[in-house]
Amino acid sequence: MTAALLACDWGTTNLRAWVLDGDGVVIEGRDFDLGVSRLRPGEAAERFRDQVRPGLRAEGLPAVLCGMIGSNLGWLTAGYLPCPAKIEDLAKGLVQADGAAWIVPGLRAEGMAGHADVMRGEETQLFGWLLADPARLRGRRIVCHPGTHAKWVVIEDGRIVAFTTFMTGELFAVLRQHSVLKTTAPADDESAFDAGLEAAGDGAFAARLFTARTRLVAGDADPASAAGYLSGLLIGGEVAAAPERAGWIAGEPVALVGDARLCRWYARALAARGVASDIHDGEQAAMAGLASIARQRGLL
């Protein structure tokens, strides 16, 4: 196997990099603690040259990077392409960052309240997931990408046509760390999660949230269940609202693409509403998307 491409999913909190061979097969993969939120302005290029490339013995290889590295906090701003968009649009829209590194642009779609919704990084994973099975390139798919800012995406015939962002992961993090609901309890409590799901719904969010406090004040629940309940309440609320917002048709199954552990909680929340889903690894999808984009530009 000869190293042929350096593929990077460079996000807000972490950088995941892989060296791929000419067939797009992984030779080596590595995480770097270089999320763009930790970088000083102008630091990305230097870190990429002095740390990422040597760390993977990938000096001189063509590199394709997706994620927040293409934002104003990253290396350079790679812009947002409009929807509907297909992977060929991303390949054409690559922005050259240095002699051998290209950055994938993000996507924008019609959003709520008259403002464009945006994604950056997820689009590459979504197209990589689509390419893994030719059947996915035909017809309509509803995909959810859980995370700090979860994305619900409608795909038609291989094109991303619409998406909606939910700040569910971030709400969980700030409430768990900084509010009256503060807790160090573990979040992986299935029965507490299910209790949260039951209390969730589309509407009266700030009131539903208070149940995470009253169940403890009233002595109805063990404080050790606090994080699991909050997680169920928030993911349940997202799943209750997503269909209407994301142009979902009742009964359509959902593909969950992303962190497998988090996807399993979404699958549980969907199942509680009678919706079928299946889980697909986000890293595999990112690699496949980056390899395909590189190939279309003759970089692989």
Place this chain on the structure above:
Amino acid sequence: MTAALLACDWGTTNLRAWVLDGDGVVIEGRDFDLGVSRLRPGEAAERFRDQVRPGLRAEGLPAVLCGMIGSNLGWLTAGYLPCPAKIEDLAKGLVQADGAAWIVPGLRAEGMAGHADVMRGEETQLFGWLLADPARLRGRRIVCHPGTHAKWVVIEDGRIVAFTTFMTGELFAVLRQHSVLKTTAPADDESAFDAGLEAAGDGAFAARLFTARTRLVAGDADPASAAGYLSGLLIGGEVAAAPERAGWIAGEPVALVGDARLCRWYARALAARGVASDIHDGEQAAMAGLASIARQRGLL
């Protein structure tokens, strides 16, 4: 004017104390930086004796205290009385804290998700507000008490019959300080508040919230407007959801009792939905409630 009663609204972040004469008229009022969240276990009694009483030259006066001082974080736990409840129930339910200090119990009502909702401190203000005009003691009243944990209350013939808590103020605080929406912009921006109101609604909260980010990413709005928009989005969402949750009948006017500045933003959000409201000072209401409770127990 002879000092006759020491009345205290002792909350999570602040202690407001007044010396009243025999007619319930204020002789002197003072704030102490002694919110129960800052107290060590057991510290309340000592602070009350060594700091509050001397600070107001109120040694030996009978004292009535309402608010979180009656919680497990305060002086002692004064419990929660069930709804429907009238002010006579609070007076009967006073819990003696020392030789001359009594604590007002809180209230509990049927809440969401099978857990009792609770209030502590607001009930005294609400009854004080009711007593200020005998007409308010007859018929049905919808009262909103804005704050960290806003309360929407249904009052019938002088009894609190139901209420619902919304964590709107706390969501605003944690998102403004700790999330990707972090901003030091001032919140008193009317046009940004109105834009937030337009984006608000009952449902898809985590998705609506992301518009507070996308409007900046898209360059549609000035970062200086970020806090005003977030405030409108959150208060607007509360006002959209409150009627259904709080047993409100469409068209009923709302009495806003509490901090006058915050009440004005709620009035603006209600007006945008065609709902009439009027604003009543929470401090006056607290004093009146405490004086009435004291009188019923022969302490004034």
